[in-house]
Amino acid sequence: MIPFFRYGFPLALAAALSSIANAQAVGEDEPVAQSGLNLPSTLTTFGKVEPTLRKATAIVNGEIITGTDVEQRLALIILANGGKVPDEERDRLRVQVLRNLIDEVLQIQEAKANKIEVTEDDINRTYARVSQNFKRTPEKMSEYLREVGSSDRSIRRQIQAEAAWSRLLRRKVEVNISDAEVNGIIDRLKAARGTSEYRVGEIFLSATPENSQEIFANGRKIIDQVRQGGSFAAYARQFSEASTAVQGGDLGWVRAAQLPDELAKAVQEIQVGQIVGPIAVPGGFSILYLTDSRKVLTADPRDAVLALRQMGMTFKDGMTAAEAQAKATAFAQATQNMGGCGKVEETAAKIGAEVVDNDQVRVRDLPPPLQEMLLKLQIGQATPPFGSQKEGVRVLVLCGRDDPQVSSDPSFDQIMAQLEEERVGRRAQRYLRDLRRDAVIDYR
Template sequence: MTKFSTLLCGIAGAAALAALPTAASAQDGRSARVLQLPENITLFGDTLPPVVKATAIVNGEIITQTDIDQRVALTLVGSPPPSAEEYRLLQQQVLRNLIDETLQIQAAAQEEIDIPAADIARALERVVQNAQMETVDQLEAFLEENGSSLRSITRQIRAELAWQRLQQVKIADFISVGEEEIQAIIDKMESARGTTEYRVGEIFLASTPANEAQVRQTALQILDALRQGGSFAAYARQFSEASTAAVGGDLGWVRPEQLPEALGSALRNMAPGAVSVPIKIPGGYSILALQDQRQILMADPRNAVLSLKQVTVPIPEGSTTQAANALVDRFAAAAAEVQGCGGAERLAADFGGTVLSADGTLVRDLPPALQPMMMEMQIGQATRPFGDLNEAVRALVLCGRDEQQVSMPSRDQIEQQKREERITLRARRYLRDLRRDAIIDYR
């Protein structure tokens, strides 16, 4: 049973319990006969909407239980089924997110910021493409099948667009970066040449002394979901209270010293692909995901662009393990003696194989086991064989390599990055002020 069928079964189960006959319903049946209603009737008009419960009223605007349930279902797409406690915590977080979205949309409206339907439509089209679907109708059907709705995802898109444009009006237009500051950054980068920086994702959960234990528990629940295969970007968009939530928590390339000390220390001990435990920092907890690392202003050999030929040799059907190993040994010896890229076709012909050309391949896009080997190879050499003894073995012949050229970022790029950092910080404070000044009635 999937997470979606589990939720739907829960709804169906509640309906079934409500339908069980009781003494009261038997009495109601006798009353119905007094009305002399026919057995078979035809209904006219629209179906009555489900009962909608107001869960919170934010400055007069209602957030219903339906809103929460549909957003929870949207969040759970592609995630393992949650436990009852995880589901409860997710509902609470979703309610907080919906309150923030409502405040953001209201604040934008006060500044007479309108989000055209065309902008929302374009954003929906991007969602459709990212989900590898063909039409918005297909996305809508998928969401409804999984307990959510197009309205739920449209509300989230509207809030994100409104918040971005509100930041532009209230914050970005008043941010400036001086020439002296830019020069200081350039000097600092030059002095840091060769040191390591990291591509980092962050999920930040704000906490106070009163709710710290609860927030930490929520962070641990998120970590558990991530370890079970949940999407870090998806959880960041839904849970993170940093302004980077809109971009999946992506902090970009940072150095440890740019982060709070606890985060910087953790980052230095992480390997690419790792996700940290919840880390206590001033104001809350952060979960980091290390996506990649590189040396500042130094060429990364994994960014070299390769021209390759792949030689594929099939393993004859019915071959014993001994026979397959013998074939691989002969192929390995021949590949080690291949005479340049032009020898790939001859190598394939000698073993009844095929050749596939692949230009424009980044080293970093190759399987991790092949990357160190490829970085040390010379033009015309072949890798050791790899593959499956039950199907086929392969070798890559290196035909060309274009090394990455690294230069200092332009002054405009540095200015833009510094502006974005300041916008992020002020946006977080702005949302905090909106929460503080809001009238929120929980029901």
């Protein structure tokens, strides 16, 4: 709700790992400047790596990152995308994974230089929470990771880096925000009551005039992968150069006026669930994904809780498309004219349908097409049939609705915390760039 949070930096590893691929903010396309070294700006190829082979891929201030480390982290990303990653995309992801691992090493090293340690107990507690997200014990989680070509070591190092970096920033970075600044935001929010705001995910790719065409092409490839079913959050964690990469690129709720003009126009032209870009912005390109939308400080109809009765019907194997269509048409006629929820059981018995009840369904949790249908229904009415010949068809009958309450204004403390998060995030981005600049990195 407050100004454009490209650089927000909450510590959110346990929550973010609900999708298993969760990486630190990405590196840059610029070469690492270090006197006496001639280092490449990017590493574009990797040899085949056996799981037990620990061949050095890069040495960062004396600390080795192996090809095995890269492959194990890559396996997490592939898993997050359902295993559907083309070979040429895997090669590009390997380059990005190496950059992420280099950043993690730099963060851990800098924390140690400032006498900040993340203990094994700290790491174990977070790893246990991650395992719980997958309904596994830590031991079973480690077995699962080995089965998919990764390891608990990869996630544990990521946990260590994120915790160390967060503690370092709390110690080293101070920001000052006045009460007047917070109150000014509260006043602007109240004045904007009823206007639209958007839940937006962003992948920011930095670019220079020299490499802008290459970066733009990379952005198009990311968009193509997401449209083919890839995880936007996983790609944001690997490629976005904003610190919101930790959160899968989530910017939170923003109003169009809070975004740069180029992004504001784009976000108002797409529908929930759509992706757009790459959009030229100062410093590079942005890819936007619209997760949700609502009205500022007003009740959102999609927060209503519904009581629904579902009627479902399956088709026999071997039934022709024409026969299935005829049966679905008869199903539609019976359910549209049955006379309300009290007739559901009787109608279902006549047409051979199954009934399932659920009286705690939030509209927002349903697929967007169903949201639109249900918001237009009166109590007792049913949706048109939906489904497929393979999975059968069903209708939802609306039996009750608890409308949402008017949204409360954000508190002074909430806005203060978000502003602090934004300022710390910007400082963190500069801090990490300085560490990259001064590091001695030997690629092998």
